[in-house]
Amino acid sequence: MNSDKDKVNVIADFQRWCSQNDISLDNRLEITYNPDSGIHIRTKSQSIPASTTVSYIPKRAVLSTKSCSLADKLPQDTEYTHGLGAQLMLALALYNEQLRGSNSRWYGYLQSLPDFVDLPMLWQDGCEDAKEAAHWLVGTEVEKEMAVSALSARIRTFYEDISRRFLPQGASLASYTKAFTLVSSRAFIVDAYHGLSMVPIADAFNHSQDNHVHIETDFDVCPSCGALYECPHDDEPKHETHVGQHHYDSCYEMVANIPIPPHSEVFNTYGETLSNAALLARYGFVLDVNENDCITWSMEELIDEADLAASFRLAIQELESDTSFRTRCESSNLIYYSNSFTVDGDGKVSHPLWLLCSLTYQRHAPSPPPPMSVLDVQLACEAGVDGDASLTPAISATASAVSTLCCTRKAKIKKLSDLAPDADIGEILDGLSEDRPRTRLAISYVLTEISILECCLASWSELVLPHPS
Numbered sequence: 001m002n003s004d005k006d007k008v009n010v011i012a013d014f015q016r017w018c019s020q021n022d023i024s025l026d027n028r029l030e031i032t033y034n035p036d037s038g039i040h041i042r043t044k045s046q047s048i049p050a051s052t053t054v055s056y057i058p059k060r061a062v063l064s065t066k067s068c069s070l071a072d073k074l075p076q077d078t079e080y081t082h083g084l085g086a087q088l089m090l091a092l093a094l095y096n097e098q099l100r101g102s103n104s105r106w107y108g109y110l111q112s113l114p115d116f117v118d119l120p121m122l123w124q125d126g127c128e129d130a131k132e133a134a135h136w137l138v139g140t141e142v143e144k145e146m147a148v149s150a151l152s153a154r155i156r157t158f159y160e161d162i163s164r165r166f167l168p169q170g171a172s173l174a175s176y177t178k179a180f181t182l183v184s185s186r187a188f189i190v191d192a193y194h195g196l197s198m199v200p201i202a203d204a205f206n207h208s209q210d211n212h213v214h215i216e217t218d219f220d221v222c223p224s225c226g227a228l229y230e231c232p233h234d235d236e237p238k239h240e241t242h243v244g245q246h247h248y249d250s251c252y253e254m255v256a257n258i259p260i261p262p263h264s265e266v267f268n269t270y271g272e273t274l275s276n277a278a279l280l281a282r283y284g285f286v287l288d289v290n291e292n293d294c295i296t297w298s299m300e301e302l303i304d305e306a307d308l309a310a311s312f313r314l315a316i317q318e319l320e321s322d323t324s325f326r327t328r329c330e331s332s333n334l335i336y337y338s339n340s341f342t343v344d345g346d347g348k349v350s351h352p353l354w355l356l357c358s359l360t361y362q363r364h365a366p367s368p369p370p371p372m373s374v375l376d377v378q379l380a381c382e383a384g385v386d387g388d389a390s391l392t393p394a395i396s397a398t399a400s401a402v403s404t405l406c407c408t409r410k411a412k413i414k415k416l417s418d419l420a421p422d423a424d425i426g427e428i429l430d431g432l433s434e435d436r437p438r439t440r441l442a443i444s445y446v447l448t449e450i451s452i453l454e455c456c457l458a459s460w461s462e463l464v465l466p467h468p469s
């Protein structure tokens with residue numbers, strides 16, 4: 001399936017399969033292919049108004065653990081209904097259908113899928129380019145997203161312990177892992193019955209934060225049989241009557257959320273909050289600009305003392321219960337309101353992270369100032385207005401703590417320690433040949449993290465007082 005001509009045939013076969021399975025696509029749209037975007041959906045010469053349903057996908061056409069040929073045999077334990085467990089089980093269902101070849105009722109759909117998606121989880125044991133790229137990602141958010149070794153180990157264990165029981169002779173861990181990459185990059189949670197599923201046509205749309213379409217489903221169906229209306233599994237009737245049930249109740253729909261212009265690619269969104277780290281780890285690509293990019297810390301990474309944890313919990317509760325606190329944060333150029341320990345794409349520090357940095361300094365102080373007062377003086381400093389000078393050391397120490405955090409985090413990007421301190425990573429990227437696509441992708445991602453950390457360092461360094469000599 002390498003040439004464009006092959007792709008044209010594959011798309012034609014897929015479209016035939018779609019009509020045989022009553023999957024519709026608005027005739028103002030076409031399925032198309034190019035090497036950069038892969039298979040994707042475009043408008044032809046006409047625009048499409050907002051709220052148009054551009055595709056109806058009958059529920060029976062989705063490939064899930066409930067609809068696949070192994071459905072009666074697969075374990076139904078709750079650990080496989082969500083998260084990684086659901087992905088592993090769906091990858092088993094998908095791989096089994098792939099092995100069934102033309103005997104699978106999804107054959108025309110399966111033929112349209114790439115062999116695998118080049119996710120970083122495959123890079124560790126790959127070619128030089130892959131290994132080098134994997135090395136660049138050590139210590140980054142992408143590594144956290146993948147939980148690298150844990151993910152590979154879980155896939156292997158699941159394959160050995162569960163998948164092998166159900167798969168025919170000739171199955172292999174390598175091919176099961178490829179099926180897993182397809183699930184990671186294409187599956188949707190559709191409803192309480194099918195759960196995580198492969199959804200033909202819906203998964204042909206590429207991702208953008210400014211998406212044109214979204215999937216609409218009635219999630220709340222019977223988890224035992226998928227019925228939207230009354231069924232024998234109901235404790236209480238869901239709906240009063242079957243009367244009025246619409247044909248489309250048995251379909252998932254792709255609906256336009258904004259008008260779609262002619263001659264343009266039509267995008268879905270895989271998640272409105274996905275950062276480039278998440279996109280790279282789960283889907284194998286990054287956006288040129290991604291407003292969700294950030295550096296994250298877990299509570300465990302930051303707090304190593306029970307006393308500090310206790311004073312943090314108390315202080316955060318107190319701050320957040322003050323109705324003006326959020327507005328105060330929003331007026332800062334250095335702090336933003338968020339419920340995580342993060343530095344955002346503009347180098348701003350989330351309020352829990354700021355509080356922790358502030359408390360770290362104060363934990364040995366005999367009578368620490370209230371965090372709200374420290375914040376107020378900091379806001380005054382940011383605005384160039386004089387505040388309570390007795391609190392300036394507290395602000396300076398908070399800024400030092402933020403700086404230390406950023407430097408420590410930068411030092412965790414392992415590849416940087418192999419390079420001279422003044423190495424120009426942009427130059428390294430520019431000097432890389434085109435036959436190193438993974439390394440190029442990894443370095444350009446690392447540059448984003450470095451730029452976030454340096455932006456944060458630069459803005460907070462202005463608040464650090466010089467040490468008395």
Ligand SMILES: C[S@@+](CC[C@H](N)C(=O)[O-])C[C@H]1O[C@@H](n2cnc3c(N)ncnc32)[C@H](O)[C@@H]1O
Pocket residue numbers: 036037038039040113114117185186202203204205206207208282283284285286
């Ligand atoms: C749900 S599929 C979309 C259809 C896919 N293009 C194909 O050829 O089958 C998701 C995959 O499409 C690609 N993709 C989606 N959005 C993209 C984007 N904005 N830029 C580059 N690749 C994208 C990535 O390879 C991703 O893993």
